[in-house]
Amino acid sequence: MPKKSSKVVRVPARARPEPRARRPEHVADSERKHTINDIARLANVSKKTVSRVINESPFVREETRARITEIIERTGFTPDPQARALAFRRSFLIGLIYDNPNAPYVINIQEGMLGALRRVGYELVVHPCDRHSEEFLPDIRRFVARQKLDGVVLLPPVSENPLLADMLRQLGCPYIRVLAAALDDPKNLIMSMDRESAAEVAEHLAKLGHERIAMIMGPRSFRSAIERLEGFADALAARGRSLPPEFVAEGSYTFESSVACADALLSRTPRPTAIFAANDETAAGVYRSAYGRGLKIPDDLTVIGFDDSPLASRLCPSLTTMRQPIRDMGRMAAEKLVAKVSGLESGAAIAATTVLPHLIVRESSGPPRQ
Amino acid sequence: MPKKSSKVVRVPARARPEPRARRPEHVADSERKHTINDIARLANVSKKTVSRVINESPFVREETRARITEIIERTGFTPDPQARALAFRRSFLIGLIYDNPNAPYVINIQEGMLGALRRVGYELVVHPCDRHSEEFLPDIRRFVARQKLDGVVLLPPVSENPLLADMLRQLGCPYIRVLAAALDDPKNLIMSMDRESAAEVAEHLAKLGHERIAMIMGPRSFRSAIERLEGFADALAARGRSLPPEFVAEGSYTFESSVACADALLSRTPRPTAIFAANDETAAGVYRSAYGRGLKIPDDLTVIGFDDSPLASRLCPSLTTMRQPIRDMGRMAAEKLVAKVSGLESGAAIAATTVLPHLIVRESSGPPRQ
DNA sequence: CCCTTGCAGGAAACCGGTGTCAGATGATCG
DNA sequence: CGATCATCTGACACCGGTTTCCTGCAAGGG
Numbered sequence: 001m002p003k004k005s006s007k008v009v010r011v012p013a014r015a016r017p018e019p020r021a022r023r024p025e026h027v028a029d030s031e032r033k034h035t036i037n038d039i040a041r042l043a044n045v046s047k048k049t050v051s052r053v054i055n056e057s058p059f060v061r062e063e064t065r066a067r068i069t070e071i072i073e074r075t076g077f078t079p080d081p082q083a084r085a086l087a088f089r090r091s092f093l094i095g096l097i098y099d100n101p102n103a104p105y106v107i108n109i110q111e112g113m114l115g116a117l118r119r120v121g122y123e124l125v126v127h128p129c130d131r132h133s134e135e136f137l138p139d140i141r142r143f144v145a146r147q148k149l150d151g152v153v154l155l156p157p158v159s160e161n162p163l164l165a166d167m168l169r170q171l172g173c174p175y176i177r178v179l180a181a182a183l184d185d186p187k188n189l190i191m192s193m194d195r196e197s198a199a200e201v202a203e204h205l206a207k208l209g210h211e212r213i214a215m216i217m218g219p220r221s222f223r224s225a226i227e228r229l230e231g232f233a234d235a236l237a238a239r240g241r242s243l244p245p246e247f248v249a250e251g252s253y254t255f256e257s258s259v260a261c262a263d264a265l266l267s268r269t270p271r272p273t274a275i276f277a278a279n280d281e282t283a284a285g286v287y288r289s290a291y292g293r294g295l296k297i298p299d300d301l302t303v304i305g306f307d308d309s310p311l312a313s314r315l316c317p318s319l320t321t322m323r324q325p326i327r328d329m330g331r332m333a334a335e336k337l338v339a340k341v342s343g344l345e346s347g348a349a350i351a352a353t354t355v356l357p358h359l360i361v362r363e364s365s366g367p368p369r370q
Numbered sequence: 371m372p373k374k375s376s377k378v379v380r381v382p383a384r385a386r387p388e389p390r391a392r393r394p395e396h397v398a399d400s401e402r403k404h405t406i407n408d409i410a411r412l413a414n415v416s417k418k419t420v421s422r423v424i425n426e427s428p429f430v431r432e433e434t435r436a437r438i439t440e441i442i443e444r445t446g447f448t449p450d451p452q453a454r455a456l457a458f459r460r461s462f463l464i465g466l467i468y469d470n471p472n473a474p475y476v477i478n479i480q481e482g483m484l485g486a487l488r489r490v491g492y493e494l495v496v497h498p499c500d501r502h503s504e505e506f507l508p509d510i511r512r513f514v515a516r517q518k519l520d521g522v523v524l525l526p527p528v529s530e531n532p533l534l535a536d537m538l539r540q541l542g543c544p545y546i547r548v549l550a551a552a553l554d555d556p557k558n559l560i561m562s563m564d565r566e567s568a569a570e571v572a573e574h575l576a577k578l579g580h581e582r583i584a585m586i587m588g589p590r591s592f593r594s595a596i597e598r599l600e601g602f603a604d605a606l607a608a609r610g611r612s613l614p615p616e617f618v619a620e621g622s623y624t625f626e627s628s629v630a631c632a633d634a635l636l637s638r639t640p641r642p643t644a645i646f647a648a649n650d651e652t653a654a655g656v657y658r659s660a661y662g663r664g665l666k667i668p669d670d671l672t673v674i675g676f677d678d679s680p681l682a683s684r685l686c687p688s689l690t691t692m693r694q695p696i697r698d699m700g701r702m703a704a705e706k707l708v709a710k711v712s713g714l715e716s717g718a719a720i721a722a723t724t725v726l727p728h729l730i731v732r733e734s735s736g737p738p739r740q
Numbered sequence: 741c742c743c744t745t746g747c748a749g750g751a752a753a754c755c756g757g758t759g760t761c762a763g764a765t766g767a768t769c770g
Numbered sequence: 771c772g773a774t775c776a777t778c779t780g781a782c783a784c785c786g787g788t789t790t791c792c793t794g795c796a797a798g799g800g
Contacts, residue, residue, distance in 0.1 A: 033515070035786055046750045051788060059748060078516050082461060083786035085452035086755050093495075103473040103680070111498050123517060125463075125493050128481050145403065146448050147493060255684055284684040291686040310473070311684060314625055314654040316661040405756055416780045421758060429778060453756035456785050 112330025180224035195231030202235035214272035258285025298366035317363030482700025550594035565601030572605035584642035628655020643738035668736035687733030
């Protein structure tokens with residue numbers, strides 16, 4: 001085995017042609033991919049005419065178009081995305097930017113987006129990031145600029161960052177923010193109506209007859225946390241209940257933080273008979289705390305979550321929670337983005353797009369024990 | 371507002387140049403992106419020399435290199451990925467192909483991969499698919515061929531599909547299969563040692579003193595299911611326990627299937643005192659069944675899972691489970707793939723890469739009640 | 741019948757990089 | 771001091787598409 005000597009061995013330059021960034025053999029020569037030139041030759045037209053057919057230009061005679069279309073289908077030709085990207089000055093790539101620990105959420109958005117993107121020939125490039133890093137904005141800037149992304153979708157909580165939105169606007173990169181509040185022009189939003197959703201939870205609890213109701217909210221720096229809190233508090237007030245400050249704990253949407261919050265709430269006297277947890281992770285934290293104290297759900301304590309993540313139905317007892325149509329939101333975000341990129345944003349097509357979660361009643365909610 | 375009349379208004383052709391696939395204005399002109407030509411002009415060299423510097427060719431005088439490097443850094447120039455892709459005939463894109471309902475698993479792989487890919491200038495394109503669709507293979511073929519992917523990572527269960535691997539090989543597309551068994555050349559594998567892992571579970575149960583031990587396995591069509599079953603059965607046998615057929619139920623790695631399996635196992639007399647669930651979802655199903663029957667975990671029943679997904683620590687009691695270093699597996703897969711693509715697969719660098727999960731003991735396992 | 745005019749389609753440049761190969765340069769050697 | 775050679779560098783073609791600009795042609799008008 002030729003051991004690498006510490007002295008650099010210089011090979012005569014002529015011996016090896018040029019350094020060369022390694023080129024893979026990839027495509028077997030036998031099945032060489034067709035190019036637009038091949039098609040043009042086969043059809044006896046110039047490549048430009050083939051290009052016109054591909055891009056649905058009206059300036060091609062029907063007969064010619066048919067002939068070329070037939071050849072394209074027969075040969076299975078598809079234009080090279082990178083070559084198109086170069087000429088079009090855009091990439092046919094959509095980015096998904098997130099810093100969200102909720103895996104099912106991200107996956108569902110992702111798959112919802114792809115459902116819409118595939119039909120129109122876009123690919124999805126994922127970009128998890130760290131919103132607390134110093135490199136947060138520069139990193140995303142590089143990502144967007146280098147790849148010439150046609151657009152990006154932002155998930156909460158980075159979707160709430162106004163600096164990020166400003167930067168994208170300045171970069172001229174179309175974006176869609178998935179959000180819980182109208183923080184932007186409606187044409188840039190997919191909005192989940194968290195305020196109304198929280199109100200639905202309040203109504204459910206009121207109907208069950210609960211009086212001492214507590215909430216574990218998300219971090220106040222998150223817009224969704226504020227919306228859910230306010231919507232909940234307002235709706236309770238409208239039904240003659242109150243949400244006293246000592247019955248509100250601020251968590252961070254995480255399991256661990258929630259256990260601490262729930263411990264605090266459940267050691268109060270009198271104890272709340274119901275806790276609205278601002279997401280399912282948080283609800284799981286309440287379960288843990290209740291479990292530790294030997295409290296039975298829902299007999300001793302009603303728990304309600306938010307998201308309807310897979311976790312909700314795995315917990316015992318199963319969790320009553322607000323279901324967000326996450327996959328649909330992903331699809332809608334993608335469709336809206338494609339519409340923007342294609343310049344179809346005329347008229348009503350770009351109205352604000354909102355989704356309204358709805359309550360899934362399972363085992364964790366019931367009337368308070370007398 | 372000009373209402374669109376039903377009669378098509380034809381604008382004279384000269385008026386509008388050509389139909390044109392819409393071109394976005396994207397980059398603000400003020401901050402026009404630099405090209406290699408700009409850099410060449412600034413440095414008073416040809417673009418080829420700049421290209422050499424970018425690609426670290428040794429055929430550039432140190433002084434020249436320094437000058438160009440300085441200019442590149444000062445201007446913040448980064449080469450256009452699509453242009454490079456066109457010239458290099460490769461895309462600097464890596465694909466992630468999966469058909470896996472386990473969201474945390476996919477997300478962790480994804481993020482692990484990106485950790486490695488970013489450093490070397492690759493982007494990740496995700497491609498969920500449906501392995502039962504007729505279009506399964508053609509769809510992936512189009513994806514890989516059109517995008518000229520430099521390589522793909524396959525997650526279970528599609529990683530187990532031999533036809534898919536064959537197709538990729540024929541396409542000349544480097545791939546890494548994340549798998550539970552040595553089904554391929556080691557250089558194409560990231561292997562999780564499921565057999566040994568299952569043995570560790572057996573040992574844990576034996577040490578606790580369990581005798582009547584059951585298992586809910588995954589679908590027999592999955593390699594990991596077989597590995598876990600065999601590893602478990604063999605290890606039990608080695609410790610003087612048996613795994614009788616009536617104590618083995620075949621689930622499908624899903625919560626719902628597991629509830630049915632657990633119901634069947636738990637209605638047997640005598641009842642098993644421990645159940646090894648082949649993944650955490652399955653373990654959650656056992657919890658549900660036990661909950662329905664009023665069985666206490668771990669007093670009446672020990673439950674052990676596999677994965678250490680977030681669910682494991684959310685369940686009450688928390689779940690003893692085998693932790694797979696999923697993120698590391700993603701990172702390793704990406705590194706291995708990049709090494710292949712860069713042609714660095716000489717010598718030991720391409721040895722089989724395996725990971726060994728380890729047991730995380732939590733609350734769900736304990737000695738059987740006398 | 742000639743001249744417009746509008747449609748269809750082609751030639752060549754271009755997008756922003758890389759590969760090829762010959763030429764320039766400077767050091768070494770006989 | 772000229773020949774030889776290794777080392778750098780640039781001109782030019784090319785990757786696979788699109789855009790710009792121009793031409794040929796048939797139909798319609800004067």
